[in-house]
Amino acid sequence: MKNDLMQRVNFRELGGYKSSNGKKVRSHRLFRSGEMSELTSEDVAYLESIGLSFICDLRSEEEQREKPNPRITGVSNLSNPAMGGAVAMQDLSDFFKSLGVNGASAQDPLLEAYRQFVSDPKSRQAYRQLIGSILEAEGEPILWHCTAGKDRTGFAAAILLLILDVPMETIMEDYLMTALYRQEANAKIIDQLRHVVQNEEHLSLIRSLLGVKPEYLQASVTEMQRVYGSIENYLTEGLGISQTDREQLQAWYLTEIEDEA
Numbered sequence: 001m002k003n004d005l006m007q008r009v010n011f012r013e014l015g016g017y018k019s020s021n022g023k024k025v026r027s028h029r030l031f032r033s034g035e036m037s038e039l040t041s042e043d044v045a046y047l048e049s050i051g052l053s054f055i056c057d058l059r060s061e062e063e064q065r066e067k068p069n070p071r072i073t074g075v076s077n078l079s080n081p082a083m084g085g086a087v088a089m090q091d092l093s094d095f096f097k098s099l100g101v102n103g104a105s106a107q108d109p110l111l112e113a114y115r116q117f118v119s120d121p122k123s124r125q126a127y128r129q130l131i132g133s134i135l136e137a138e139g140e141p142i143l144w145h146c147t148a149g150k151d152r153t154g155f156a157a158a159i160l161l162l163i164l165d166v167p168m169e170t171i172m173e174d175y176l177m178t179a180l181y182r183q184e185a186n187a188k189i190i191d192q193l194r195h196v197v198q199n200e201e202h203l204s205l206i207r208s209l210l211g212v213k214p215e216y217l218q219a220s221v222t223e224m225q226r227v228y229g230s231i232e233n234y235l236t237e238g239l240g241i242s243q244t245d246r247e248q249l250q251a252w253y254l255t256e257i258e259d260e261a
Helices: 003-009 041-049 061-066 089-097 109-119 121-137 152-163 168-176 183-193 200-210 214-228 231-238 243-253
Strands: 023-025 030-033 054-057 076-079 142-145 254-256
Touching (some): 003 183, 030 152, 054 121, 109 121, 109 152, 109 214, 121 142, 121 152, 121 243, 152 214, 152 231, 152 243, 168 214, 183 200, 214 231, 243 254
Parallel strands (some): 030 142, 054 076, 054 142
Antiparallel strands (some): 023 254
């Protein structure tokens, strides 16, 4: 995999993670990424070479219009907006106002976004559609992405890994890897904002919104348990994933550990 692509757009795969049943996620099949509008011709050629069945764009329709994906020859582009998780820089002023003139604290908006991933009907439909499209791909490589590749995309990765019986500890480790791959991009955003945001406390809040924390993904898990009683019930009742679907996805995307040793 191209290391520079990983650093620039948080592009990576899920291959190699061990499942609870003694297998591992098959390599070069499940890819996740951030925004793709500024990919180079070399990046596009690489994506064309890995045999993707489709690219699922979890960004809002507005985000997709402003920064459309490049054309990847032979690859379908699925527009599938997932509500929540996108904290636009132009909306930060409203967030700061919620702090109050005396600096009162406000709830981190990403905590609510991660709850919405589970309970919001539009989000639930988006992730249900993603899983349905993966089933239709019949084991072919697929890619999903949002803007930063951390919230909407990170939650999608967590769902897939749960379906594949990967332990929650490993899922959390994959989620937190975004902190490494978004360092350069986030630093550039903060440098740009220093010209308009003078308050260091506000800059610190922005850094938080640009990052990942265990409590964000845990908020989703807690919401699954609150609304559905368990993670398993969320997968079956919330997303409509049958046991047959799950076994089929595991057959396609898991492999014996020694097979790729």
